Amino acid sequence: MSLHITVQQALWFLPLALPICLWVIWSDLRAMRIPNKAVLSLAGVFLVVGLFVVPQPEYLWRLVALVVMLVIGMLANAAGMMGAGDSKFLAAAAPFVALGDFTLMMIILATNMIACYATHRLVRASPLSQLAPDWASWSSGPKFPMGFALGSTLVIYLGLGIAFGS
Template sequence: MLGLDPVAARLFLPFVLLIGLYVSWTDLKGMRIPNASVVTLALVFVVLGPFVLPFEIYGWRLVHLVVVLVLGFALTVAGVMGAGDAKFLAAAAPYVALVDLRLMFMLLAATMLAAFATHRAAKHTALRRLAPDWESWERSRDFPMGTALSTALTLYVALAAFS
């Protein structure tokens, strides 16, 4: 059993899935994660969380958002990650129970490897013709990390929903 309550996860899942798909697409297409998608992801938790989580858990999960936002800002300033990735991680943080952090890191590692391999393979095959105007094809050093981040969050919430 995961730390995210299955009832809460079932409520969050459709929103996380749709926002995640949008984040993936915008990051692949334009190498950016729109602020509106990050704010929406955070608002879904802020608005729906009190209805499905005990108040104490809900409050601590909001602390996750602030802590990850501060850490993400520091990593962005240091040039380790993009600002959109840092903001997405902060907005996603309240959904993840602290006891599930190890699982979340494993999911993130797996989705990063899968997204990178898939993106690079598609970039050098005929699949690229399906979306010839994507900015991510042109970047050799940068990678659209929003794809891996949103997939990891969606998988985590789905695992909790059906556990």
């Protein structure tokens, strides 16, 4: 298996994106909210680091992906399909994904979303939820903290980029 993201790109992006993704996961589980500061921080990492590790024509196309995903996310939010924070995070994460890895990324996202949903529901129904009894996601009814799946998906993708990148 070979990904289109380069090992060098993944090595630069992962250490900077990881703490932001963990912040997003924790915040969404705790408060069912993804902070704008986290989204802007993630976008800033790509804007700055990407200038040095992504070739210029590709860098610009990845910025187009950010805009496209922001528009799609806004439409999904308006239709009640996802939260505004989820939409913004998805847009900020989009440029980290090499365009040739889009299909693989969708497979990772779908698989990880199922795993995160099942894990969240199992933990919510178990005594483990008492380790963080004040987390809003435990009592959110049918709502699911998508930041859990979105943040971990980006981390998984970048980790695979280190292992299998071009």
